[in-house]
Amino acid sequence: MPALPSFDLRRVRERFNRAAPDYDRHAAVQREVGRRLDERFGWLKLEPKRILDLGSGTGQMVRAMRERYPAADVVGLDLAENMLRRLPRRRWWSPRRDAVAADMHALPFAGGSMDVVLSNFAVQWSDRPDVLFGEVARVCASGAPFAFTTLGPDSLQEIRRAWAEVDPTPHVHQFLDMHDLGDALVGAMLADPVMDREVVTVTYPTVDSLLADLRGVGVGNAQRGRAAGMTGPRAWRRFREALAGQAVDGEIPLTYEIVYGLAWGTGVSPLMQGVECGQ
Known part of the structure; x- marks a missing residue:
């Protein structure tokens, strides 16, 4: 597997916490891909009791899973606590949101405790897949599905x-x-x-509208070792001009390579250790 640059998770968390209030307004691609991911569960014959949504954001997939499996407990996990504050309550009258703020590389759940694990647009933020x-x-029970979407290497080309x-320094994350x-x-x-x-291609009338959507969903360079400080005004202007120069018929394209994955829990993991913590 190619080596991936490591992420500054503190910076990732900060970006998504800032993006949380307006995230849904900018997340049209994420919503549509989440809808397609949810549709795939229609092919599976499941009666899950507990479902985990990794990188739940504002709760699109939590809502979808509760609608599809009303008897299940659906837990949303995210690194950014401001995102979790926007998760739907389990019932309208309940203060409980079934939300867990945690790193998806260290899940605070007992082994075999989940009947479904899913994730929409979060796996690309892992530098340790x-x-x-x-x-x-x-955390998957034996036979539990793990279904996810992520970005492939042709994304944001x-x-x-x-x-x-403008600059040979990497400004876009490497995707597997x-x-x-x-x-x-x-x-x-x-x-x-x-x-x-x-492959999904979205078009924008201006550079500003394209960049607003990317910022609005928390996209930014969070790699460790990135150049310190702000990008200079001359480099930023050249970048904007180069981006505008890719317009076709007055519209600037932005490409997403959407990767879908499905696998099944076996009841074993290479990370299993003597003591596990339940939630």
Whole structure:
């Protein structure tokens, strides 16, 4: 598996906490892909008692799972506590939100405690997919599905090209190929992984509208070792010009390579240790 740059999780958390109030207004792609992920559960014959949504954000998939499986307890986990404050309550009259603020690489749940684990647009924020998938395998009951979406390496290529004209320093995260993700699932002892992909292109009338959507969903350079300080005004202007120069018929494209994954819990994980903590 290719080496991934490590993330500054404090910076990731800060970005998503800032984005939380307006996230839903900018998350059209995330919503549509989440809808498609939810549809895939229609193919599965399940009666889950407990479901975990990794990187739950403002709660789209929590709502979808509660609607699809009304008898199940659905837990939303996110690194950003401001996102969790927007999760729906279990019942309208209940103060409980079934929300857990935690790092998805260290899940605070007992082994085998989840009948479904899912994740929409969060796996790309992992710089240790082997650890992440190992934790998923640990908390999945035997036979429990793990279904997720993430970004593939062709995502945000327009941003990558524009920065390449200005600055050789990486400004866009490296995303794993679906075959590497499949290998990581197998390495985590998850069974029968199935991977597929699709390309979604969104167009924008201006550079400002494109960048507003990216900022609005928390996208930014959170890699450790990034250049310190603010990007200078001359470099920023050149980047904007390079991005605008990719317009086709007056619209600037932005590409998302959406990777879908499905695998199954086996009751074992390479990360299982002597003591596990329940939630």
